[in-house]
Amino acid sequence: MQTQRLRIAIQKKGRLSKECQDLLKRCGVKFNMMGERLVVHAENMPIDLLLVRDDDIPGLIMDGVVDLGVIGENELEEVGLERAARNEACEYIKLRRLDFGGCRLSIAIDKDADYSGPQDLNGKRIATTYPQLVKRYMDDIGVKFTTCMLNGSVEVAPRAGLADAICDLVSTGATLEANGLKEAEVILRSKAVLIQSTEAISDDKQALIERLLTRMQGVIQAKE
Numbered sequence: 001m002q003t004q005r006l007r008i009a010i011q012k013k014g015r016l017s018k019e020c021q022d023l024l025k026r027c028g029v030k031f032n033m034m035g036e037r038l039v040v041h042a043e044n045m046p047i048d049l050l051l052v053r054d055d056d057i058p059g060l061i062m063d064g065v066v067d068l069g070v071i072g073e074n075e076l077e078e079v080g081l082e083r084a085a086r087n088e089a090c091e092y093i094k095l096r097r098l099d100f101g102g103c104r105l106s107i108a109i110d111k112d113a114d115y116s117g118p119q120d121l122n123g124k125r126i127a128t129t130y131p132q133l134v135k136r137y138m139d140d141i142g143v144k145f146t147t148c149m150l151n152g153s154v155e156v157a158p159r160a161g162l163a164d165a166i167c168d169l170v171s172t173g174a175t176l177e178a179n180g181l182k183e184a185e186v187i188l189r190s191k192a193v194l195i196q197s198t199e200a201i202s203d204d205k206q207a208l209i210e211r212l213l214t215r216m217q218g219v220i221q222a223k224e
C-alpha cells in the first residue's frame with residue numbers, strides 16, 4: 001500500500017530507540033512521541049514513524065510495507081537468512097551504517113573451560129536467539145553442533161544444564177562475567193543501520209530520502 005508520506009520503522013522501546021529518535025530530530029524531523037501510538041506523524045515533513053518491536057523491522061522492509069527502517073545488523077542478518085531459507089523476500093538496500101547500537105555476537109563458554117579454538121566447540125549444544133547466524137558461522141568453519149533456541153535468558157542456559165555454550169550479544173562483557181562465562185569466538189560485529197525497501201517509490205519520496213541521508217552524514221560527522 002503506497003502512501004505519499006515516507007514511512008520509517010523504528011524500535012518503539014529498547015536500546016536503539018532513543019538514539020534513533022535523537023538522530024531523526026538532529027536531521028530536522030520534528031515529531032512528538034506521546035502515548036502508545038503505533039504511528040507518529042512528523043510535523044514539518046511528509047514522514048510517518050512506525051514504532052514497533054525491532055524483530056518486526058527487517059520483515060516490514062523486505063515485504064515493502066515501510067520505506068525505511070533502523071535496525072541492528074544482527075537482527076537484520078538473522079531475519080534475512082531465516083526468510084531466505086523459507087524462500088520469502090529477503091532483499092533490502094543498506095543506506096548507511098550508523099554510529100550507535102554497537103555490539104558483537106559471540107560464542108561464550110564456561111570461564112574455566114580449556115579453549116584453544118573453534119574445533120573445541122565440536123558436538124556442543126549452543127543456546128542462542130540467533131540460530132541462523134550460528135549455523136552460518138559453524139558451517140563456514142566446518143564444526144558440527146546442535147542448537148537450543150531461547151528468546152531470553154540465554155546466558156543462564158549453561159548453568160541451568162540446557163546447553164554447553166551460548167551465542168549472544170555482548171557489549172561490555174559484564175553479563176558474561178556475571179554468569180561465569182567467557183567469550184570464545186566473535187561471529188559478527190554489529191551496529192545499527194539505516195535500510196531501505198527495494199520497492200519502487202515516487203521521485204518525491206526518493207528525493208526526501210536523499211535529503212535525509214545528506215543531513216545524517218552531516219550530523220554523524222559533526223559528532224566524530
Ligand code: PRT
Pocket residue numbers: 011012013014015016052053054055071072073074075101102103168169170171172173174175176190191192
Ligand atoms: O522489545 P524489542 O524486541 O524491540 O527489543 P529487544 O529486547 O529485542 O532488543 P534490545 O532493545 O535489547 O536491543 C536492540 C538492539 O540493540 C540489538 O538487536 C542490538 O543490535 C543492539 N545492542 C547493542 C544490544 C546490546 N548492545 C546488548 N548488550 N542488544 C542486546 N544487548 C544485551 C545482550 O543480549 C546481553 O543480554 O545486553 C546483554 C549484554 O550486555 P553486556 O554489556 O553485559 O555485555
Ligand code: ZN
Pocket residue numbers: 053054055
Ligand atoms: Zn526484539
